[in-house]
Amino acid sequence: MTSEALSSRATGAVAATGPSGPKPNKLTLSRVGVYAFLILAALFFLMPLWVMVVTSLKGMPEIRQGHLFNWPSMLTFEPWLKAWDTACTGRDCNGLKPGFWNSVKITALSVPVSIVIAMINGYALSFWRYKGSEFLFGVLVFGAFVPYQVVIYPLIIGLSKVGLFATLPGIVVVHTIFGMPILTLLYRNFFTSLPVELFKAARVDGAGFWGIFFRIMLPMSVPITVVAVILQTTGIWNDFLFGTVFAGRENMPMTVQLNNIVTTTTGIREYNVNMAATILTAAVPLVVYFVSGKWFVRGIAAGAVKG
Numbered sequence: 001m002t003s004e005a006l007s008s009r010a011t012g013a014v015a016a017t018g019p020s021g022p023k024p025n026k027l028t029l030s031r032v033g034v035y036a037f038l039i040l041a042a043l044f045f046l047m048p049l050w051v052m053v054v055t056s057l058k059g060m061p062e063i064r065q066g067h068l069f070n071w072p073s074m075l076t077f078e079p080w081l082k083a084w085d086t087a088c089t090g091r092d093c094n095g096l097k098p099g100f101w102n103s104v105k106i107t108a109l110s111v112p113v114s115i116v117i118a119m120i121n122g123y124a125l126s127f128w129r130y131k132g133s134e135f136l137f138g139v140l141v142f143g144a145f146v147p148y149q150v151v152i153y154p155l156i157i158g159l160s161k162v163g164l165f166a167t168l169p170g171i172v173v174v175h176t177i178f179g180m181p182i183l184t185l186l187y188r189n190f191f192t193s194l195p196v197e198l199f200k201a202a203r204v205d206g207a208g209f210w211g212i213f214f215r216i217m218l219p220m221s222v223p224i225t226v227v228a229v230i231l232q233t234t235g236i237w238n239d240f241l242f243g244t245v246f247a248g249r250e251n252m253p254m255t256v257q258l259n260n261i262v263t264t265t266t267g268i269r270e271y272n273v274n275m276a277a278t279i280l281t282a283a284v285p286l287v288v289y290f291v292s293g294k295w296f297v298r299g300i301a302a303g304a305v306k307g
Contacts, residue, residue: 054071056273057079058072058079059072059272079276080276082095082270082276083095083273083280088261096254096257096258098252099255106243106251106253111232111233114176114180118179118183118184118186119218120213121140121180122186122189123217125137125188126188127196127212137188140184140185159174166251168247171242171246186224190223190224191217191221199212233284234285262277
């Protein structure tokens with residue numbers, strides 16, 4: 001018997017014994033329950049956002065009618081313009097615009113500085129371990145769980161002594177310090193998951209600390225760097241406590257300006273302006289997550305949570 005005949009017979013046997021026909025599509029009770037739970041959960045979390053959006057597009061007379069979930073009968077973007085440009089944040093009525101640019105400056109300076117330092121720390125703690133490195137790493141991890149409120153007063157005293165309190169460099173230093181533990185943990189775990197043979201081969205070829213870092217580790221750390229950028233950007237942008245204490249009046253971030261708009265006690269409480277200001281403040285983190293969400297998942301899968 002020829003090889004073609006044997007192949008044909010084998011193929012026929014597989015076809016005869018293998019699955020055939022349309023794939024069964026049964027709608028079981030458990031599947032219905034899962035879908036129902038997911039739909040209810042999505043509606044639960046989307047409901048506040050829907051209320052914020054429709055309220056921000058209504059005029060105050062329509063809001064006073066009490067139809068909270070209804071789409072506005074007369075669409076208006078005036079609350080958005082007022083929230084951005086003319087809403088009062090205390091004695092100043094410049095809207096969220098100054099706070100937005102302050103948040104941009106704080107985030108643009110703090111994110112690169114904290115990531116570069118954490119990357120070098122994680123690299124050193126992974127491949128260039130020295131005496132006491134494990135103890136230092138434990139201290140860094142412990143720092144990730146220390147409540148911020150515990151160290152605020154010592155930081156105020158320390159920054160005041162060196163002239164950095166209530167300044168832009170001061171708030172950058174604070175965000176860098178508090179971002180260091182979790183970012184160092186991420187980078188250390190990522191570098192530990194890489195094959196140690198790469199490091200040994202580079203050492204054999206004569207590469208030193210910085211040569212291995214720039215030529216090997218840095219190009220390979222792109223996925224975890226995306227994770228770090230997302231975490232730091234959203235964390236710093238959403239920060240309120242440090243911005244209130246350490247930024248100073250001239251550098252108040254957008255979240256502090258939002259609080260001043262919402263809690264103002266002068267004039268009429270304009271709920272549409274408050275909702276528009278809230279959405280504007282949350283827009284940047286939302287965009288970051290929507291644009292780079294898949295990169296975040298890839299970075300986590302590439303070793304961000306490996307030990």
